[in-house]
Amino acid sequence: MNPVNKLVLLGTGLIGGSFALALKRARLVNEVVGVGRSMSNLERAIELKVIDSASLDAASAVQGADLVMLGTPVGQMGALMQQIAPHLAPDCIVTDGGSTKQDVVALYRQHLPQQLAHCIPGHPIAGSDLSGASAAQYGLYEGRRVVLTALPENTQESIARVRALWEACGAVVHELSAEEHDGIFACVSHVPHLLAFSYMNAVLDRDNADRCLDFAATGFRDFTRIAGSHPEMWRDITLANRDAILRDLNANRARLDELIALVESTDADALTTFIDRASKARSKWGKPGG
Amino acid sequence: MNPVNKLVLLGTGLIGGSFALALKRARLVNEVVGVGRSMSNLERAIELKVIDSASLDAASAVQGADLVMLGTPVGQMGALMQQIAPHLAPDCIVTDGGSTKQDVVALYRQHLPQQLAHCIPGHPIAGSDLSGASAAQYGLYEGRRVVLTALPENTQESIARVRALWEACGAVVHELSAEEHDGIFACVSHVPHLLAFSYMNAVLDRDNADRCLDFAATGFRDFTRIAGSHPEMWRDITLANRDAILRDLNANRARLDELIALVESTDADALTTFIDRASKARSKWGKPGG
Numbered sequence: 001m002n003p004v005n006k007l008v009l010l011g012t013g014l015i016g017g018s019f020a021l022a023l024k025r026a027r028l029v030n031e032v033v034g035v036g037r038s039m040s041n042l043e044r045a046i047e048l049k050v051i052d053s054a055s056l057d058a059a060s061a062v063q064g065a066d067l068v069m070l071g072t073p074v075g076q077m078g079a080l081m082q083q084i085a086p087h088l089a090p091d092c093i094v095t096d097g098g099s100t101k102q103d104v105v106a107l108y109r110q111h112l113p114q115q116l117a118h119c120i121p122g123h124p125i126a127g128s129d130l131s132g133a134s135a136a137q138y139g140l141y142e143g144r145r146v147v148l149t150a151l152p153e154n155t156q157e158s159i160a161r162v163r164a165l166w167e168a169c170g171a172v173v174h175e176l177s178a179e180e181h182d183g184i185f186a187c188v189s190h191v192p193h194l195l196a197f198s199y200m201n202a203v204l205d206r207d208n209a210d211r212c213l214d215f216a217a218t219g220f221r222d223f224t225r226i227a228g229s230h231p232e233m234w235r236d237i238t239l240a241n242r243d244a245i246l247r248d249l250n251a252n253r254a255r256l257d258e259l260i261a262l263v264e265s266t267d268a269d270a271l272t273t274f275i276d277r278a279s280k281a282r283s284k285w286g287k288p289g290g
Numbered sequence: 291m292n293p294v295n296k297l298v299l300l301g302t303g304l305i306g307g308s309f310a311l312a313l314k315r316a317r318l319v320n321e322v323v324g325v326g327r328s329m330s331n332l333e334r335a336i337e338l339k340v341i342d343s344a345s346l347d348a349a350s351a352v353q354g355a356d357l358v359m360l361g362t363p364v365g366q367m368g369a370l371m372q373q374i375a376p377h378l379a380p381d382c383i384v385t386d387g388g389s390t391k392q393d394v395v396a397l398y399r400q401h402l403p404q405q406l407a408h409c410i411p412g413h414p415i416a417g418s419d420l421s422g423a424s425a426a427q428y429g430l431y432e433g434r435r436v437v438l439t440a441l442p443e444n445t446q447e448s449i450a451r452v453r454a455l456w457e458a459c460g461a462v463v464h465e466l467s468a469e470e471h472d473g474i475f476a477c478v479s480h481v482p483h484l485l486a487f488s489y490m491n492a493v494l495d496r497d498n499a500d501r502c503l504d505f506a507a508t509g510f511r512d513f514t515r516i517a518g519s520h521p522e523m524w525r526d527i528t529l530a531n532r533d534a535i536l537r538d539l540n541a542n543r544a545r546l547d548e549l550i551a552l553v554e555s556t557d558a559d560a561l562t563t564f565i566d567r568a569s570k571a572r573s574k575w576g577k578p579g580g
Contacts, residue, residue: 125505125507145505145507147505174505180498183498184498184501184502184505185505187493187496187502188493188502188503188505188506188507188509188510189506189507189509189510191489192489192509192510192513192514193509194549194553195485195489195513195546196513196568196572197549197564197565197568197569198542198545198546198548198549198564198568199481199482199485199542199545199568200567200568200569200571200572201545201564201567201568202538202541202542202544202545203477203478203571204567204568204571205541205545206477206541208470208473208474211474212474212477212478213478213571213575215415215435215437215464215474215475215478216478216479216575217415217435217478217479219478219479219482219483219515219516220478220479220482222512222513222515222516223482223485223486223512223513223515223516224482224572224575225509225512225513225572226509226512226513227568227569227571227572228569228572228573228576229569230569231562231565231566231569232562234565235558235561235562235565238553238561239553239556239558239561242553242556245553246550246553246554248492249546249549249550249553250550251492251495251496252488252489252492252546253543253546253547253550254492255488255489255491255492255495256485256488256539256542256543256546257543258488259484259487259488259539260536260539260540260543263484263528263529263532263535263536263539264536266529266532268525268529271525271528271529272521272522272525274487274488274491275487275521275524275525276521277490277491277494278486278487278488278489278490278491278494278517279487279490279517279518279519279520279521279524281490281493281494281503281517282486282490282514282515282517282518283518285503285506285514286518
């Protein structure tokens, strides 16, 4: 496989930085330029050899690039696409690491209509509470999944190129429609985060919240870990994937209503059935570390 | 401190077995008798040196004991108390490891009214998905909390004795009222379990449940870990602590309704405030491993 000649990271954090490190280790990139909003993070990225040079200006940075990776929160992607549009080489591939895909697809269509053959929306499933260049790590994508939600306008060659690069990072690549992607991740990622935020707020509402938190142990720790996630990022995801999230939140409310009715009625058998269905499915799921 | 001469474990699993192992290591027990419902688990317990001898008959086993530990699910404790009542030495201390306390207190009052001076209800906060004698481990209680919900009838001497034995196991002992205990653990343990069961059921309701579970990753893994817990045990806990649990489940429903309204209204600022409150509190909580 030919190496990427010039990779530009728009956003130099966990997602883009780890992508660059993995490609460097595979000797599949000659030059990495990092773009960011503050020099301090970019300097750190140079120090850590995540990038070779840095820029605060996306427009000039992408000139001559053959691959651009959008690794910022989705909320910043539209403005970046707008800035780079006039400066992209005609065959430059643009991809991203956004957690929602229907909205990112809409941004590509709005801001990069001339480039659509080579805009390959992606979502590496490797979230973390960490952020910034210091969070970038070799091997982050080893064995992880990456979902590509290709556009009908994409060339097979560009899709295959992005797929091959991710596979070189150790990732397992899946192709889904953007709609299917957003439905699945509303269910298994976005709604659990929102339910964890909601539960934490209910704890904090209690008169003896501090005492409760003081006695909280390992079950609480794991159940609420994702409640510590980044507020602006999760606000953006929630608004971006609103319809799918609302469907799942309402389904969860219906199940909670059913549970409350079961507890009120003290119907032991129905309660056992309710718990047993969940427990069996979770035990069967049991992935490594699960 | 004088060692326990004869400790009887009613239920020879994680809680009682680990208590016996810790006391043995501290040279604070001379003889441990394990009582259970099947010989296979008891034989395993002898093999693992968790107990010195085994019995299927609680009544004869407790004769001559100076300490009895009820380490079964709460649902079995009433019958066991009834069986042992006529056979306890007058100064024998009876304690337990039940996850709910108001109901266990009621069982002590019902079945052991002559023994109340020495019945010390307890709850070691060291849950696990594991069970059986094989789950017993040295050091399980090291640095863990144990809550005692002493009765007004208890002698100070018996409370101090149980406290000192737990401290010898490495535990940090707290005293709460049974009502306060049950309110706190409804909030930080029982309701999270029920919410995790409810969420899993909502996932399973989906047409594409298998595909969702296939893409579920680390956030899902941690959020749902407790959904794999034992159905009968959690049915019993739910029914035993019904009132406190219903209060918290309803508080969670109110917060979920609020969240759904925020997402429907796409009120970005209010959504940020909602998430931020939860995220700050969870980050501040951050215990080791959290």
